[in-house]
Amino acid sequence: MQRRDRGIAQSLGLLLTKCVKESRVLLVGAGGIGCEVLKNLVCCGFGSLSGTASSKKPGIVVIDLDTIDLSNLNRQFLFRKRHIKKPKAFVAKETASQFNPSVDIDAHHASIFDSQYNVEFFETFDLVFNALDNLAARRHVNRMCLAANVPLIESGTTGFNGQVQAIKKRVTECYDCNPKPVQKTFPICTIRIWAKSYLLPELFGTSEEESADVAVTEGDSADELAKLKEEAEALKNVRRMMGKSEFAQEVFNKVFHDDIERLRSMTEMWQSRKAPEALSFEGLKAGSETEIIEHGRTLAEQDQAVWSVQDDLAVFTYSLDTLSNRCLTGEKVIEFDKDDKDTLDFVASAANLRSHIFDIPLHSEWEIKQMAGNIIPAIATSNALTASLCVMEGFKILRSQLGSVGGKEEATLGGAKMVFLNSRSTERMITTQTLAPPKADCPVCSPVYAKLRLRNGEGGKATLQELVDLLKEKVGYDEFAITTEAGIIYDPDLEDNLEKPLKDYVTHGNGFITVSDEGDEAKVDLVLSTVAHSGEDAELQLLPDSIMLPYKPKRESPAETNGHAKEIRATPEVVAAPTTTSSAGAKRKREADEEAESVKKRVMASKSEVHVVDDDGAILLDDD
Ligand SMILES: Nc1ncnc2c1ncn2[C@@H]1O[C@H](COP(=O)(O)OP(=O)(O)OP(=O)(O)O)[C@@H](O)[C@H]1O
């Protein structure tokens, strides 16, 4: 036994160490947290004995869609300067492999949304780690893990804070059990966004249509939008003057004078707030055009200082000159990028000029960069600590799968917790919270997941009618709706599509089809992932062959609850029809029975006076 292995075996015990080595894990994202997680996984020997001797499988699969950027190097320590522009996944594999040659890593430079990463792919793992930076990908992996019934360790950091959440279908809350705050959209009047998402694209964007990319929120009135359109039209005329010496002056006067005067003339808008004060280029300028540009160039170096209005005019003129030259020498589109200094100079000076007009405090370019780039600094230490917590939670989940008396380990996920990190805290840096059970009405984890096997991957010749018939026969539906990512394709009042081929609707690979009961006593939703087969048998097949769906939990009326809980329903998640003879079906039935048993035990063990969510999403409440 190698010295490293000895240390791990001493910490984890022989049984868990063996389990860690035999596991197969997926890591999604090889950025700040991902690099750290990969290092930990490799050093702990994850997957070093995965697969059998005859069919050895890489123990760790890492997927990342991005290439390495200079700005990653301060914290993504698997990467060096020479790796810039190379795919993160490949370089992460190359560097991390050297830490432990017995671990086999499979690296994919791809998006986790790609159709090859379907439910069957996810099913090949014992554990999935999310090390992502966006909501959409996190939610997608959450759903795929639910469909594949693979535990997920979700993680994230912002600045000094970090969070790790273990997610196990039917045992814990899923990522979507609690609605996430929608990623911010800004009203038009938000000035930095105005400069970044409106003014810059209008002047240096691609086409007229594409450039009208303005963030619109509910608060924006139709009037405001109409006015903005009018302004955009006038701006297009000014844009045609690019390259001429009076360009800066024309843009300035149009945006900071004419538009503001028009706005100011809408007197009803200014009854309860201060009216904006228009600026004029001539009134503010100090020196010739060349002098202004030179002055702007010098000021742009001083990004920590708060420039005066005259200074802003100079930087604005200088950046317009630079961007115009770039545009006229062949750069077709110039988009805002916080690391493109010319665009930042433009956005910072324009935002400050507009702020001045509306009597809003001015900011330094550095501050504006943080706001316009939505930047919260990434802290290497937070990432490293969070990544180590991820792997610790991973150990607990694997431990829970080893099995123990009464399924207690399983039910409590081996003691896994929701872990919070505050690396700047003067009290406890790490705090934990018990993992909550799944929310009974969560639209993502309360449905039953099953598979629809399609001939040739796209349903062969099968029509939507055949799917409807199959669902009636095998699930016992009466009135129901079928929805795909594109919207509703069938319900009792929408029968126009029935003769259409199913392949028109199925996004093969990782798309889902949701079937919702519309009857009086509704069953929980059924979510089907599609898998391909090329055999000669049926065009369409449900896996398992037959499904008994539980009913949606009834909402308790206050009178019913009244401190006296009662059992509402308890049905195992997916029960294959008793007639099934296939070994897979029998195994599933056995698993379902075992799961039902384990739920009962959990409920009895918990004796909670509140409620426990059972394995079919229904709520069980105890008797006293
Ligand atoms: N759909 C996806 N599929 C695969 N990888 C993804 C997907 N979405 C995001 N990622 C990866 O997740 C990682 C998140 O890492 P991190 O939060 O450190 O972001 P970053 O892009 O490396 O850094 P920063 O955003 O701070 O410049 C990135 O490497 C990114 O490429």
Ligand SMILES: [Zn+2]
């Ligand atoms: Zn959920």
